[in-house]
Amino acid sequence: MTLSIPADNHPGRVQGDLMQVEHPDLRGKVAVITGAGRGMGLRFSAALARRxxxxxxxxxxxxxxxEAARxxxxxxxxxxxVGDVVGTTVDVRDRDAQQAVAELAVERFGQVDLWINNAGIFPESPATDIPVSQIQATLSINVEGVLYGAQAAASVMRPGGSIVNMASVAAVRxxxxxxxxxxxxxxxxxxxxxxxxxxxxxxxRVNAIAPGFVDTEMTRWVQDDPEALAKALDAIPLHRLGSPEEIVGPMLFLLSDSARYVTGHILAVDGGSRHV
Structure with a gap:
């Protein structure tokens, strides 16, 4: 694996194709990724198909x-x-819909080896003002969606399968x-x-990735506010945002045979911010 950090005019941001990680054991496997239409889900799709x-x-x-599949x-x-990419619609709050995605994958490719529970939402509200609709939607999508995805995956996976969930450093901060x-x-x-x-x-195997501040649309609110960005960078020991590519590398590791004796692990990819 090689890692390079090119210069950037934006404070605390890293750009470019940072990682070239190959896991030959992944070739020919079949993955399901929820929330794959944009953001990290789309990055995961591209990285896996490339392999x-x-x-x-x-x-x-x-x-x-x-559009993302195209x-x-x-x-x-x-x-x-390159692997094929097939798009489909799912509401992760619907357990039957997630099961249908698993069955589609088996019908199309004959098996499911890898499953990434990536779909999620990032709501904002002062604690005293959280509406019922917000807490219900957040727990339903972010938690129930992971459970239903894991259940669907387990129903069709053979031994050796790998499930990775998207947690967050916000779980501990x-x-x-x-x-x-x-x-x-x-x-x-x-x-x-x-x-x-x-x-x-x-x-x-079931593991999770716990990202910190990563340069995606979900963190645009802090990147567009110089004061908030400076505060965020000060709380990250590496003093920069992560790049999406720096989440892809650990994800590939957890999915691959390189991590075949790793399960139940929450892998923080946060520049050390959980310690500050």
Whole structure:
């Protein structure tokens, strides 16, 4: 693996194709990724397809998901050995809908080896003003969505399968105005550990990635506020935002045979901010 950090005029931001990580053991496997229409889900789809993994990307916005699948195909046009990317629609709050995604993957590619529970929301509200609709939606999408995805995955996976959930450093750090989000990610972290214990009986590994501040649309609110950005960078020992590519590398590791004796682990990718 090589890592380079090119110069950037934006304070605390890293750009460029930072990591070239190859996991040959992933080639020919089949992955399901929820929330794959944009952001990190789209990055995961592209990274896995590039390594010969067939991907079923699922998103609540079906048109966006179809566009995302086409964009991955165009990105890899002319490259040999690239995996296929198929888009479909899913509301992760619906357990039957997630099961249907699993069955679609089996019908299309014959199996499911990898599952990334990536779909989530990032609501904001002072704790005293959190409306019922917000806490219900947050727990339903961010927590129930992970559980239903894991259940669907386990129903079709063979021993050796790998599930990765998207947690957050917010599971262990308080962010003002994000009580619903923080509590949901704390639940995802512990749910990951619970699933790892029970799904170990099936030969399935379950881990989670816990990102900190990463340069995505979800953190645009802090990047567009110089004062907030300076405060955020001061709370990160590496004093910069992470890049999406720096989440992809750890994700590939957890999915791959390199991590075949790793389960129930919450891998923080946060520049050390959980310690500050």
């Amino acid at each position: 010969g993994v067939h991907v079923v990307g699922a998103d609540i916005d079906g048109a966006l998901m179809d 964009s991955v195909e165009l990105e890899h046009d002319g490259i040999d050995g 308080v962010r003002r105005g994000r009580a619903a989000y923080c509590s949901s990610k704390a639940a995802v972290s512990h749910l990951t550990e619970c699933l790892a214990v029970e799904y170990g009986d099936l030969g399935i």
